[in-house]
Amino acid sequence: MRRLIAGNWKMNGLASSLAEIAALRELTGKAACDIVVCPPFTLIDRAVERAKDSNLAIGAQDCHAQQSGAHTGDVSAEMLANIGARYVILGHSERRLSHGEDDEIVLAKAIAAHRAGLIAIVCVGETRHERDEGRAIEVVGGQLRESIPERATSADLVIAYEPVWAIGTGLVPTNEQIEEVHAAIRQILEERLGSDGRSVKILYGGSVKASNAQAIFGLRNVDGALVGGASLKASEFAGIISAAV
Numbered sequence: 001m002r003r004l005i006a007g008n009w010k011m012n013g014l015a016s017s018l019a020e021i022a023a024l025r026e027l028t029g030k031a032a033c034d035i036v037v038c039p040p041f042t043l044i045d046r047a048v049e050r051a052k053d054s055n056l057a058i059g060a061q062d063c064h065a066q067q068s069g070a071h072t073g074d075v076s077a078e079m080l081a082n083i084g085a086r087y088v089i090l091g092h093s094e095r096r097l098s099h100g101e102d103d104e105i106v107l108a109k110a111i112a113a114h115r116a117g118l119i120a121i122v123c124v125g126e127t128r129h130e131r132d133e134g135r136a137i138e139v140v141g142g143q144l145r146e147s148i149p150e151r152a153t154s155a156d157l158v159i160a161y162e163p164v165w166a167i168g169t170g171l172v173p174t175n176e177q178i179e180e181v182h183a184a185i186r187q188i189l190e191e192r193l194g195s196d197g198r199s200v201k202i203l204y205g206g207s208v209k210a211s212n213a214q215a216i217f218g219l220r221n222v223d224g225a226l227v228g229g230a231s232l233k234a235s236e237f238a239g240i241i242s243a244a245v
């Protein structure tokens with residue numbers, strides 16, 4: 001399967017950061033994988049301009065479930081598609097845990113993303129406490145079952161497994177732990193989407209760097225990565241991308 005490497009800039013980036021998109025474009029022009037950068041809302045339209053006619057796609061980090069209306073401060077999937085975004089990250093743990101986003105909301109947002117023609121990157125992952133209790137598979141499986149739209153396909157859905165305790169901490173699960181969760185995700189995808197579930201990309205996210213990327217990409221059912229901190233600098237992000245091809 002062609003790999004997907006996605007960068008989540010989170011709440012980072014000013015106009016000057018657009019230079020990283022231009023640099024990434026130069027560094028990854030021949031990469032044989034799909035690449036997406038998800039800057040904050042404020043930079044999306046200019047990032048789309050910088051990425052024009054390249055192999056870089058631009059995505060967003062969230063969207064609202066409604067198409068339009070009285071939702072002060074929110075941005076709809078249609079608005080994102082209208083300015084050239086192709087992907088949207090949904091259900092990131094930083095939103096699930098601090099904005100009270102539950103599976104029902106993530107599902108509604110994924111349906112909205114699909115209605116607008118966006119590819120939804122749905123994030124799932126257990127907390128440290130849940131892993132310590134031996135509940136990682138149960139938690140991830142529950143999140144996944146509740147947040148995949150009925151009509152999703154491998155063309156419009158990507159899953160990112162991001163253990164909360166691995167995000168921004170420098171901690172990475174063992175190879176066995178990653179493979180175990182990714183296998184469980186694959187099984188649920190096949191149950192829900194039939195044979196097309198085999199073609200849905202499953203990304204790993206949490207402290208991915210150029211130095212550990214190759215080992216992670218060698219694991220079964222790992223089809224790419226969702227990268228936070230190490231996606232902010234084009235040179236570091238390009239190192240991860242080169243490990244994927």
Ligand SMILES: O=C(CO)COP(=O)(O)O
Pocket residue numbers: 008092162166167168169170205206207208226227228229230
């Ligand atoms: O949350 C993440 C990507 O969505 C991962 O963040 P880090 O790569 O900074 O650990």
